[in-house]
Amino acid sequence: MKFGVIIFPASNCAEDCYYVLSSLLNQNTKYFWHKSSEAIDTDVVILPGGFSFGDYLRCGAIARFSPVMERVIEFAGKGGLVIGICNGFQILTESGLLPGTLMKNTCLKFICSPQYLKVENNYSVFSKKYNSGDVINCPIAHNEGNYFADENTINKLEKNNQILFRYCDENGNVNDSTNPNGSVNNIAGIINIKGNVLGLMPHPERSSEKILLCDDGIKLFKSIIEFYN
Amino acid sequence: MTESYKQVGLSEDEYNLILKQLGREPNELELNLYGVMWSEHCGYKNSKLLLKMLPVKGERVLQGPGENAGALDIGDGDAVTMKVESHNHPSALSPYQGAATGVGGIVRDILAVGAYPVANLNSLYFGKLEKAHQRYLLAEVVKGIADYGNCLGIPTVAGEVHFDDAYEGNCLVNAMCVGLTRSEDLKTAFAKGPGNSVMVVGNLTGRDGMGGASFASQELTKESEENRSAVQVGDPFVEKLLIDACMEIFQNENVIGVQDMGAAGIISSTSETASKAETGIEIDIDLVPKRESGMLPYEVMISESQERMLLIVKEGKENEVNKIFHKWDLHAVKIGNVTDDGMIRVLNNGIKVGEVPAKSLTNPPLYKKDIIKPEYLNDIELLNYEDLPEPDNYNKVILIMLDNHNIASKEWIYRQYDHMVQLNTVVTPGSDAAVLRIKGKNKAIALTLDGNGRYVYLNPEKGSEIVIAEACRNLVASGAKPIGVTDCLNFGSPEKPDIYYQLYYSIKGLANACNKFNTPVVSGNVSLYNDTEYGSIYPTPTVGVLGLIEDLNHITDIKFKNADDCIYLIGNFSTEIGGSEYLHEIHKFVKGKLPELNLDIELNTQNAILEIIRNGLVKSCHDVSDGGIAVNLAESAVTGNFGIDVSINSNIRKDIVLFGEHQSMFVISAEKKNENKIVGILKKFQTKMSYLGTVTDEKIFKISVNGNEIINLDLAQISENYKNSISKMF
Numbered sequence A: 001m002k003f004g005v006i007i008f009p010a011s012n013c014a015e016d017c018y019y020v021l022s023s024l025l026n027q028n029t030k031y032f033w034h035k036s037s038e039a040i041d042t043d044v045v046i047l048p049g050g051f052s053f054g055d056y057l058r059c060g061a062i063a064r065f066s067p068v069m070e071r072v073i074e075f076a077g078k079g080g081l082v083i084g085i086c087n088g089f090q091i092l093t094e095s096g097l098l099p100g101t102l103m104k105n106t107c108l109k110f111i112c113s114p115q116y117l118k119v120e121n122n123y124s125v126f127s128k129k130y131n132s133g134d135v136i137n138c139p140i141a142h143n144e145g146n147y148f149a150d151e152n153t154i155n156k157l158e159k160n161n162q163i164l165f166r167y168c169d170e171n172g173n174v175n176d177s178t179n180p181n182g183s184v185n186n187i188a189g190i191i192n193i194k195g196n197v198l199g200l201m202p203h204p205e206r207s208s209e210k211i212l213l214c215d216d217g218i219k220l221f222k223s224i225i226e227f228y229n
Numbered sequence B: 001m002t003e004s005y006k007q008v009g010l011s012e013d014e015y016n017l018i019l020k021q022l023g024r025e026p027n028e029l030e031l032n033l034y035g036v037m038w039s040e041h042c043g044y045k046n047s048k049l050l051l052k053m054l055p056v057k058g059e060r061v062l063q064g065p066g067e068n069a070g071a072l073d074i075g076d077g078d079a080v081t082m083k084v085e086s087h088n089h090p091s092a093l094s095p096y097q098g099a100a101t102g103v104g105g106i107v108r109d110i111l112a113v114g115a116y117p118v119a120n121l122n123s124l125y126f127g128k129l130e131k132a133h134q135r136y137l138l139a140e141v142v143k144g145i146a147d148y149g150n151c152l153g154i155p156t157v158a159g160e161v162h163f164d165d166a167y168e169g170n171c172l173v174n175a176m177c178v179g180l181t182r183s184e185d186l187k188t189a190f191a192k193g194p195g196n197s198v199m200v201v202g203n204l205t206g207r208d209g210m211g212g213a214s215f216a217s218q219e220l221t222k223e224s225e226e227n228r229s230a231v232q233v234g235d236p237f238v239e240k241l242l243i244d245a246c247m248e249i250f251q252n253e254n255v256i257g258v259q260d261m262g263a264a265g266i267i268s269s270t271s272e273t274a275s276k277a278e279t280g281i282e283i284d285i286d287l288v289p290k291r292e293s294g295m296l297p298y299e300v301m302i303s304e305s306q307e308r309m310l311l312i313v314k315e316g317k318e319n320e321v322n323k324i325f326h327k328w329d330l331h332a333v334k335i336g337n338v339t340d341d342g343m344i345r346v347l348n349n350g351i352k353v354g355e356v357p358a359k360s361l362t363n364p365p366l367y368k369k370d371i372i373k374p375e376y377l378n379d380i381e382l383l384n385y386e387d388l389p390e391p392d393n394y395n396k397v398i399l400i401m402l403d404n405h406n407i408a409s410k411e412w413i414y415r416q417y418d419h420m421v422q423l424n425t426v427v428t429p430g431s432d433a434a435v436l437r438i439k440g441k442n443k444a445i446a447l448t449l450d451g452n453g454r455y456v457y458l459n460p461e462k463g464s465e466i467v468i469a470e471a472c473r474n475l476v477a478s479g480a481k482p483i484g485v486t487d488c489l490n491f492g493s494p495e496k497p498d499i500y501y502q503l504y505y506s507i508k509g510l511a512n513a514c515n516k517f518n519t520p521v522v523s524g525n526v527s528l529y530n531d532t533e534y535g536s537i538y539p540t541p542t543v544g545v546l547g548l549i550e551d552l553n554h555i556t557d558i559k560f561k562n563a564d565d566c567i568y569l570i571g572n573f574s575t576e577i578g579g580s581e582y583l584h585e586i587h588k589f590v591k592g593k594l595p596e597l598n599l600d601i602e603l604n605t606q607n608a609i610l611e612i613i614r615n616g617l618v619k620s621c622h623d624v625s626d627g628g629i630a631v632n633l634a635e636s637a638v639t640g641n642f643g644i645d646v647s648i649n650s651n652i653r654k655d656i657v658l659f660g661e662h663q664s665m666f667v668i669s670a671e672k673k674n675e676n677k678i679v680g681i682l683k684k685f686q687t688k689m690s691y692l693g694t695v696t697d698e699k700i701f702k703i704s705v706n707g708n709e710i711i712n713l714d715l716a717q718i719s720e721n722y723k724n725s726i727s728k729m730f
Helices: A014-024 A067-077 A087-094 A151-159 A218-228 B012-022 B028-037 B088-093 B095-112 B132-152 B222-230 B236-249 B265-277 B297-302 B318-327 B358-362 B394-403 B453-458 B460-477 B497-517 B581-586 B599-614 B628-640 B654-659 B672-684 B715-724
Strands: A002-007 A028-033 A044-047 A081-085 A101-103 A111-113 A116-119 A135-137 A140-142 A146-148 A163-168 A187-191 A197-200 B061-063 B070-073 B078-086 B116-126 B156-163 B172-182 B197-202 B255-260 B280-284 B308-313 B331-339 B343-348 B351-357 B425-427 B434-437 B444-451 B481-490 B521-527 B540-549 B566-570 B620-623 B643-648 B666-670 B689-696 B700-705 B708-714
Touching (some): A014 A028, A028 A067, A044 A067, A044 A087, A067 A081, A081 A087, A087 A197, A163 A197, B012 B028, B070 B481, B070 B521, B095 B116, B116 B540, B132 B236, B156 B434, B197 B236, B236 B308, B255 B265, B265 B280, B265 B297, B265 B331, B265 B358, B308 B331, B453 B497, B453 B540, B460 B540, B460 B599, B581 B654, B599 B666, B628 B715, B666 B672, B666 B689, B700 B715
Parallel strands (some): A002 A044, A081 A197, B078 B521, B116 B156, B643 B700
Antiparallel strands (some): A116 A135, B078 B172, B197 B308, B197 B331, B255 B308, B280 B331, B343 B351, B643 B689
16 A cells, blocks of 8 residues: 655654554555645555644645645545644645634643544544544644634534544543643544545554554554555 | 953953964954854853863763764664753743754754754753742743744653742753764764865844853843843744755765854854864855845854854865755855865955954863862751751641642643654653663663752762762663763853852762763753852753663653552662752751762662663662652652552651652562562662562552651642642643
8 A cells, every 4th residue: 555645844743654654554655745746646645743834824824835735635636545643634624625723722832742532433444443432542742733613514524423533531531621722522633524534633653652652543544554455 | 442352251361362363453353253252152261171070981982072962872883962052041031032042052963963853851940930930931941942842843852840049040941952873974063175165054144143152151130131132033944944954965975064053153163163174264254145134244253043054065066965955945055165274264245354263263261260169168068957847747748849849740841842753752751761762773762861959059079979870860760771971061150269169079070970870971061150140050060861771671660550569669768868859848948968979889779770670670660869759659659640558667767768868769669579589689789678568559648657657648639739730830
């Protein structure tokens, strides 16, 4: 299976994603440069975390104008699998591939911490290896992870099972006290209506090895690999 | 002219020396160059002779002091580079930018030796958080470090934060960076080969950070506020591009020398690289890409604009270099050439505006002063134990101790730092040391950055020995063998005899300990003139120590892991509590004798602990330090989320047993079945241990002394005090 990882300037998690895919999962993985306008010729493309263009103006707001994004939109339109992690999620909402927006955390501070997530369903290509209701640990590291969308959009997301991950505690409780950043309905990750584009604030690549916290996150990538085969 | 040398921070004698070396009067530009290059910050004129006491050589040392960063061999051809540097004065005036650019500067030092930065650490000292201005300083400094370091994608993995009135007018912000490379890829800062090109890469040059090096070499006064243009402004995004571009350019053989442009900008980077290579450099300041027009020649030369590096590039290969920087949307501009005449020659649009010998700039006069014992030391060790009533409620005392900001969890701070990026951080902040695995290898490095100003104030030599011993203990408790040190010496003005004495004996103490532990000092920085109208800070050497773990299975942390594991104490009690957090917090004294440290016993104990860990016999290991055994046990209980049932026997006063900062002491937890094996190993090292009790599922924290239960608290209460003490201040 072929994976692509996009490098925007200051995409500082690109190498981490590349490492998990190529070294831990032995997948054929390549980088795409943000100025490139070559077609995406992989099966999956990842927009990694980081601070694309320094997060200046607004997170993801400049990256969405990179030449490579036209290709990503084209790729997604044809059903290609797209994952935006953290800053990548912000770029996906800025470019309209996913609904909503990511605002400043309610505490107004950067938060880096292990984080429990509830897997809402395993119908998605991105969650097949989990069981619905699983509680997984997947760290967060962001300043702007407070997901917001209007009521209508939220209702649609809920109704269409587009909410894949929610913030919770170790027992799976989803409420205000287990919400680290103020996201509506504790939303941590969503998919588009077609189900081929995933955006999530937590970093699955950071919990992909037992030696680092745990390997709960690697199942997300394994879900895709298994589905594809 | 006689007056203008004072304005650039030079003395009359120094000015006369310049006249002699040049054989003429310097012009304004030249005088300014001397001003910054002969400042303490760049020239180490008061400290260099004392620093010679420190051991700098060892079988693992690949690169010692004098380069942008030190480098140590960690086996298999891998090299770890490291350096710590102060950004105290800029942070006192402009905490956000001061701290941010402190990170930026130290990262470029690591980059300049050809290594990829893999970890940041920091050491922060403020006045007490009860004061609004100190809360402002902490919040801004932490945000500055976070915003800059997080954007770079370098994890901030460890550090220390202290609060004491001694730092109220002059906070300390020390930033350390650690890099990883292959030994053969290490870069040096030599401007070799006359005819080769001198290029400036990265950001534009502006009027920020004007004369920052001189500013850092003066006392902070009310007037310092007006000196804000001496504080640099950081752009982490450009720094990240600079890192990525440099890592790409280093693959290219056309780069001969690299130098960070930090303190004193273009003039220090050109004169240092030329001086080391016995060459000269001619540059035209007209060619330097500038942020603003109308900059005077001396402003271009001494500007400390951030995110710039100096490259020495093979003649004719400038375009190849430029191509790579252009890819990253950065400048790479040729500003001059290496020459063979040993001069730093400055042209402005082809016309010579200044010319001085490179070696003259980089060799300021070195001073040595008489060592005179300060009066305050005469009776500071006297402590009458009758003045210290023994507490009647130990539950109350331990809760106060855990609530103390120096002891309490620093989670509110390190949560703001990305400490996981790069996927190497095995032991995250909150343990004795951070541990980073080396990808693809069965080994890891452990890192700590530590200081103890109060100890060094009470006894500069012994206190400094303890600082190194304690830092090494942190590494050993994590399963690592300490292999090298980087140090930042934060002191008051060396022109005051008391301070010079502290500096001399502190360096002597560091040297004693580093010699004993075979941990050479490979890099460092000196920050003097940390004085304000309130007086000098405590003498505060901070030491970054690198440890090597040769098998990933040896990585250990402080958390209790399983109920019914046995808890053991290794080491001997001291009856002295001078300088302890307990004496300061509960009895409000800063005096007394420091707890005894015997370096031989210390090394023996550390080796014993390492062997126990390497044999896979422990579940957790935590050294005894600030707050003593009671705090040590609370930290392992809270982080592991277990209760304890412990009983200690001793004929020493209970409060001294529980809260004394006994040296060479560790607490371990282990399965009962391993007890005999552990005792066997300890015997080999003539070290003993005593059984304290067990880890319990019941969430209760119980300690008895001599059979009397004096602490019995819910873990939740202990945890609340420990975890929320700092966050509730904001």
